[in-house]
Amino acid sequence: MVTDSQGSREMAVKARSASRALQALRSEDRVAILNRIADSLEQHEQQIMAENAVDVAAAGGTISDSLLQRLVLKPNKIHQLADGIRAIAKQEEPVGRLLSRLEVAEGLVLDKVTSPIGVLLIKGGKEATRSNALLHQLIVDAVAEVAPGVGRDLIGLVTSRHEIDELLKLHDVIDLVIPRGSNQLVSYIQAHTKIPVLGHADGICHIYVDTAADPAKARRVCLDAKVDYPAACNAVEKILVHDSLVGEQLNSLVKALQDAGVTVHGGERAAAALGLPPAPSVRHEYSSLDVTVELVGGLGEAIDHIHTHGSGHTECIVTEDQAAADDFLRRVDSACVFHNASTRFSDGYRFGLGAEVGISTARIHARGPVGVEGLLTTRYLMRGTGQAVEKDKGVQYTFKPLPLS
Amino acid sequence: MVTDSQGSREMAVKARSASRALQALRSEDRVAILNRIADSLEQHEQQIMAENAVDVAAAGGTISDSLLQRLVLKPNKIHQLADGIRAIAKQEEPVGRLLSRLEVAEGLVLDKVTSPIGVLLIKGGKEATRSNALLHQLIVDAVAEVAPGVGRDLIGLVTSRHEIDELLKLHDVIDLVIPRGSNQLVSYIQAHTKIPVLGHADGICHIYVDTAADPAKARRVCLDAKVDYPAACNAVEKILVHDSLVGEQLNSLVKALQDAGVTVHGGERAAAALGLPPAPSVRHEYSSLDVTVELVGGLGEAIDHIHTHGSGHTECIVTEDQAAADDFLRRVDSACVFHNASTRFSDGYRFGLGAEVGISTARIHARGPVGVEGLLTTRYLMRGTGQAVEKDKGVQYTFKPLPLS
Known part of the structure; x- marks a missing residue:
């Protein structure tokens, strides 16, 4: 002791x-x-x-x-x-x-x-x-x-x-x-x-539902990311939706979440547009069956939002537009960046690492x-036969990569 | 501003x-x-x-x-x-x-x-x-x-x-x-x-001259490691010598250093045995044409001394005994561990890294x-087609490594 x-x-x-x-x-x-x-x-x-x-x-x-x-x-x-x-x-x-x-x-x-x-x-x-x-x-x-x-x-x-x-x-x-x-x-x-x-203190994961999202994939990914284990650090806390989807497509996503028992809060724009209860803050980790939905004008705005308000854990884009997906994966500066897959996959076991x-x-x-x-x-290990540096004139440098076997 | x-x-x-x-x-x-x-x-x-x-x-x-x-x-x-x-x-x-x-x-x-x-x-x-x-x-x-x-x-x-x-x-x-x-x-x-x-605050590098050291290699490596650029962090500050070398072999190494303008200080044992001026401390970075010589009873004692008093930068063993060299390289817990090569090689350019x-x-x-x-x-990037975790029943995990091309 x-x-x-x-x-x-x-x-x-x-x-x-x-x-x-x-x-x-x-x-x-x-x-x-x-x-x-x-x-x-x-x-x-x-x-x-x-x-x-x-x-x-x-x-x-x-x-x-x-x-x-x-x-x-x-x-x-x-x-x-x-x-x-x-x-x-x-x-x-x-x-x-x-x-x-x-x-x-x-x-x-x-x-x-x-x-x-x-x-x-x-x-x-x-x-x-x-x-x-x-x-x-x-x-x-x-x-x-x-x-x-x-x-x-x-x-x-x-x-x-x-x-x-x-x-x-x-x-x-x-x-x-x-x-x-x-x-x-x-x-x-x-x-x-x-x-x-x-480690990480916060896990404020985002999903961006792009204008070219497949509605069924968006629903499946968003639902799993929230409902599978709401207290997990890789659960989604904010869903950013392209504002072109306001109307039937967004309504059906919100309804699917609500039907699964999720309380859907609105970010500033979404609360006004959809009459949702306002989110407690622009950067909120619920760790419960709650999620924030917010509207964005496009991919660039979604990425900026994530960089400003995220925690750098895991973010996902749902889209069928390959160029948009590539751009999102290249530019989003988080530990894990996904295309069309639930944020819940962000886990040592699911990444094939064995023990996490x-x-x-x-x-x-x-x-x-x-x-x-x-x-x-x-560590670097060097094996020689008595070599000296002698102002870099002691040896003739070759810098030749050798096979690892 | x-x-x-x-x-x-x-x-x-x-x-x-x-x-x-x-x-x-x-x-x-x-x-x-x-x-x-x-x-x-x-x-x-x-x-x-x-x-x-x-x-x-x-x-x-x-x-x-x-x-x-x-x-x-x-x-x-x-x-x-x-x-x-x-x-x-x-x-x-x-x-x-x-x-x-x-x-x-x-x-x-x-x-x-x-x-x-x-x-x-x-x-x-x-x-x-x-x-x-x-x-x-x-x-x-x-x-x-x-x-x-x-x-x-x-x-x-x-x-x-x-x-x-x-x-x-x-x-x-x-x-x-x-x-x-x-x-x-x-x-x-x-x-x-x-x-x-x-970075590093200290560069207290050691050379261990083993009982099976080639005297010419020991001289060449020790001299270069001190004289080539004494103020560098990869310059040797302490030379540990196997006590079986006390006598002509150690005397000739000390004399070679002194002839090159190096002031040779003694650790506790070496100061007594060789009549050298005592080193200022057991862990001293001279950054000048000074070095400490100390006696050790063998490889294990040399490694313990390095672990206790070193800074984890670069250490070297001089020996013709391959088993002793392998043991030293396996066990010494420093960033760089060398066999029969000057500590001065510990450098980005000399390691082929380009800019350091x-x-x-x-x-x-x-x-x-x-x-x-x-x-x-x-970053981890994941590409899917709408997969969900669903308590790990949503997908069948394959964990198959794929080629990088």
């Missing part, structure tokens, strides 16, 4: 040291650790479910229903989690992968290889304290059992808000923060640390849905 | 808006802008040299000789700069490059493409104020001439320390800070912003010497 700033620093420094020991293991040993963790989770399924039940009971009444739903472990969840870990164990070794190879000069070769990013601070909600403590214990037990040289310091367990605040100051020893929880949690962390944060670490709306490092690749950095 | 925080924000917001217009241009138009800039630099060479001379005269006596030397524009420099810009214009278009393509489901394809990182804050030393102002004018003139729709707001000119402080607060509109200047400048910026900083933006010792985003690639992020 860590209680002061010195202790927090020590926890992070020990984690880095253990992570280097982990990196120095043979690939087979890291695979063995992952499989041991998967087995252990399944062996302790009943205990994990029991701790989760205690967490859920304690949280009842203190958090929203949708957060409570996210806290409850579904019956098959532990088995799925174990399978996910086994799938990662079967993947190609992510560490030390050769990304490029260049002959710099005769007998002097430069490789770029993947490398673990370092020390992560992963912060979930305090509502999962009991289940997290048990999961932590099972995982470090598995590590210590398979690789005693790595040891239990690989993963520290943070139990108090005070410790989190201390850890958020350690930008010299922690490389990345991954908050998992409410928008408020993410915003708090972003405001209180200089460590890069992988988070969705980033930051523009450096990983962006969009992030899988294991987002936890990697690179 | 920007004078208040509102003005700084406006400058950054306008730069992002102009950068989006730049991104929306055809590739040929961006090439034309670069070539226009190169031509203009050459046409105004005399004026640039004159402004630089004024800067140099004003700085004389206020900064160190080595910084003053870096401030002086060498006779051929403008021509080299113009050629470098033309070389970038000839490179393959970096924006919109396809990195991966995946069939998510039938008729639903996900692309990952490169995209500009966004708004950069580049901060040089105040000593170059006059030359920077002229360069800024020439560049925005060229942009406005070739692409009036992008305009002069693409690049703001920051003239006061107050403005820098205001801009460093704008982590919501500025994506990356690139400081070019002294260690003090970089440290100041890192301490005063939450915007990611591309900086050298990063951060572990997220770009690491090591950074070229144009370090100024890119990615």
Whole structure:
């Protein structure tokens, strides 16, 4: 248990040291650790479910229903989690992968290889304290059992808000923060640390229904993007409609949403034109069965609106006009930009990444849905035979790309 | 001229808006802008040299000789700069490059493409104020001439320390800070912003001379790494020597360094064993013709020493023992790790990157010497025909990688 700033620093420094020991293991040993963790989770399924039940009971009444739903472990969840870990164990070794190879000069070769990013601070909600403590214990037990040289310091367990605040100051020893929880949690962390944060506070996704939209596709995409999981960050919050569609086509889209239980609010122009209740603000994340509809004069205005009021998460155009689609995909400056597909596809699993670490709306490092690749950095390795630079006269530069095999 | 925080924000917001217009241009138009800039630099060479001379005269006596030397524009420099810009214009278009393509489901394809990182804050030393102002004018003139729709707001000119402080607060509109200047400048910026900083404050590079080192290679690599350009961040600051080499082999290495004008300091063990003057600290960046020599008991101790006292920039092992070299390259957790090559090779030009933006010792985003690639992020583009997620039952996932052509 860590209680002061010195202790927090020590926890992070020990984690880095253990992570280097982990990196120095043979690939087979890291695979063995992952499989041991998967087995252990399944062996302790009943205990994990029991701790989760205690967490859920304690949280009842203190958090929203949708957060409570996210806290409850579904019956098959532990088995799925174990399978996910086994799938990662079967993947190609992510560490030390050769990304490029260049002959710099005769007998002097430069490789770029993947490398673990370092020390992560992963912060979930305090509502999962009991289940997290048990999961932590099972995982470090598995590590210590398979690789005693790595040891239990690989993963520290943070139990108090005070410790989190201390850890958020350690930008010299922690490389990345991954908050998992409410928008408020993410915003708090972003405001209180200089460590890069992988994640997003807002998910204000837009769909632009173009003048050349297929009405059936527009209806299908807009409905799914709102109704499939309204609290998700990739749910649509604003539908921008080309004003040429005012009349039957727009009315039928609004009616389809209303029939599905969605409360349709109007942006400034749409509220006036259609008599809809006004939206609370021009940039509003409902996270519920509510959506804003607004009118725009065309593609350029839609893109400007998205750039001004969006959160850079996921935006979609519905159109049969290929040139308009190409323009939208080229110009919209968000992590994910779609043509004729629901914004709900913006997700690590649906992007084929396997386990999802988070969705980033930051523009450096990983962006969009992030899988294991987002936890990697690179190193340059150079192999020579005693070469010196000598004012760039020591070698004759060739800069010849070499095959990766 | 920007004078208040509102003005700084406006400058950054306008730069992002102009950068989006730049991104929306055809590739040929961006090439034309670069070539226009190169031509203009050459046409105004005399004026640039004159402004630089004024800067140099004003700085004389206020900064160190080595910084003053870096401030002086060498006779051929403008021509080299113009050629470098033309070389970038000839490179393959970096924006919109396809990195991966995946069939998510039938008729639903996900692309990952490169995209500009966004708004950069580049901060040089105040000593170059006059030359920077002229360069800024020439560049925005060229942009406005070739692409009036992008305009002069693409690049703001920051003239006061107050403005820098205001801009460093704008982590919501500025994506990356690139400081070019002294260690003090970089440290100041890192301490005063939450915007990611591309760069490094320290360059404390190590060479480990293994028991199986070829003495001639050790001498050549160590000498070059210190003498070629002692003020560079990739110059060696500490040479770790296997203690089995104490005696003639180490003495001859120390003598070679001393003969080249290097003052050799001793770490704790080496100072006692060899009677060398003690090093000022265990982690010291001389940036001059000084170096620390220290004894270590073996490879593992050398790696631990580097991890404990290094800055993660560049480290080298000199050895003929292939297994020791492989171990060092696999385990040392620095941006650049070399075998039998001078640390001075750690440089964008020598790594074949073309123009160097900086050298990063951060572990997220770009690491090591950074070229144009370090100024890119990615976007995901998805093209469908109206697909919906519908609790993951709306499509049948195939996750089939597709060729990039």
